[in-house]
Amino acid sequence: xxxxxxxxxxxxxxxxxxxPLSREQAHYLFGVMRLGEGAQVALFxxxxxxxxxxxxxxxxxxxxxxxxxxxxxLQMPPDLxxxxxxxxxxxxxxxxxxxxxxxxxRILPVQTEFTNAERVRQxxxxxxxxxxxxxxxxxFVPEVxxxxxxxxxxxxWPAERQLTFCDEAEAGRSSARAGxxxxxxxxxxxxxxxxxxxxxxxxxxxxxxELAQVVQLGPRILRADTAAVAALTLWQxxxxxxx
Ligand code: SAH
Numbered sequence: 001x002x003x004x005x006x007x008x009x010x011x012x013x014x015x016x017x018x019x020p021l022s023r024e025q026a027h028y029l030f031g032v033m034r035l036g037e038g039a040q041v042a043l044f045x046x047x048x049x050x051x052x053x054x055x056x057x058x059x060x061x062x063x064x065x066x067x068x069x070x071x072x073x074l075q076m077p078p079d080l081x082x083x084x085x086x087x088x089x090x091x092x093x094x095x096x097x098x099x100x101x102x103x104x105x106r107i108l109p110v111q112t113e114f115t116n117a118e119r120v121r122q123x124x125x126x127x128x129x130x131x132x133x134x135x136x137x138x139x140f141v142p143e144v145x146x147x148x149x150x151x152x153x154x155x156x157w158p159a160e161r162q163l164t165f166c167d168e169a170e171a172g173r174s175s176a177r178a179g180x181x182x183x184x185x186x187x188x189x190x191x192x193x194x195x196x197x198x199x200x201x202x203x204x205x206x207x208x209x210e211l212a213q214v215v216q217l218g219p220r221i222l223r224a225d226t227a228a229v230a231a232l233t234l235w236q237x238x239x240x241x242x243x
Contacts, residue, residue: 003042003052005033008130008141013048013067018056021063030058041065046133046141049074074139077103078240079187081161083110084228085194086117086147091225095192096125098225100132100142102232103241108145108189110153114196120147154205161187163212166231168197172219182211184239192228 007029011019021029029035037055043065044050050072053065082099086092086109099107107129109120125144133141157163162182182188191206198206206212217230236242 003040005029005035006042006044006050006134006137008134009043009045011045013043013045013051013053013070015067015069017067019043019053019065019067021065023061026059026061026063029055030060030063040068042071043067044072044133044139046139047074049139072139076140077105077138077142078185078236080104080232080235080240081106081108081189082192082228082232083108083150083153083189084192084224085110085112085115085150086120087195087224091223092117092120092125093128094225095228096128096144097132098229099232100129100138101136102229102236103138104142104232105140106145107142108153109147110150110191111147112150112194112202113199115194116196117147122146150202154209157209157211158187161189161211163206163209164188164190164231164235165206165212165214166190166192166217166227167203167206167214168193168221168227169203170214170216171221173216186239188235188239190228190231190235192224192231194224 007025009019035055037058039055041053042050043053049070051067052069052071053067055063056066057064082104084095096107122144129144130141207214217227222230
């Protein structure tokens with residue numbers, strides 16, 4: 001029987017491993033979900049797969065679960081990063097949530113020339129990624145990085161990583177579709193720009209990168225959040241773990 005509650009914890013998971021609960025987790029399990037001692041819960045921590053655990057102690061301010069058996073081994077998503085320029089709060093939250101659901105390793109907010117946001121709440125975005133993983137059955141949680149300037153990120157670009165640059169200036173031009181550059185399994189990243197699009201300087205720089213490929217996402221200009229989901233879908237189908 002599948003446990004009805006699936007919870008992310010930081011604690012290591014393993015056979016007969018006790019897992020202490022924080023006040024918030026105890027409140028959620030025993031107050032909100034009304035679980036009592038003996039109830040089963042599914043746990044994951046992003047490293048040890050999913051485990052079934054039994055409630056050993058249930059209190060108002062804390063409690064303890066004990067791991068029974070591993071139900072699902074750790075399943076890593078493909079080595080894909082999503083780089084995106086933060087937009088309005090709710091749309092940024094949406095991008096993080098969808099990226100975690102669709103399967104990426106890292107989510108990296110980047111500040112481009114036309115990005116309005118000066119800062120992001122990294123902890124809040126990370127919590128969104130955890131919540132998305134909890135509800136979609138993932139055993140891995142992508143790390144949300146701090147906001148960094150695109151320039152800097154490109155300056156330390158890892159030698160082997162492909163970069164798929166979604167350029168709105170190429171919308172509808174089929175010639176923009178770059179051919180296959182690397183095969184499945186290669187480290188990769190997708191870059192989505194802000195509402196204001198990319199500057200000419202950025203475009204020139206990105207086009208000059210050896211491992212970058214420029215792609216278009218159809219003849220219409222999509223909002224950044226839609227573009228992120230569309231690009232992740234195309235990538236997952238072509239190079240990812242959807243087949
Ligand atoms: N203000 C810009 C649009 C930016 S859309 C303009 O009017 O031109 C936000 C981001 O989504 C873009 O930077 C790009 O990364 C992506 N995007 C949206 N539509 C796209 C398309 N048809 N092809 C490629 N990328 C697209």
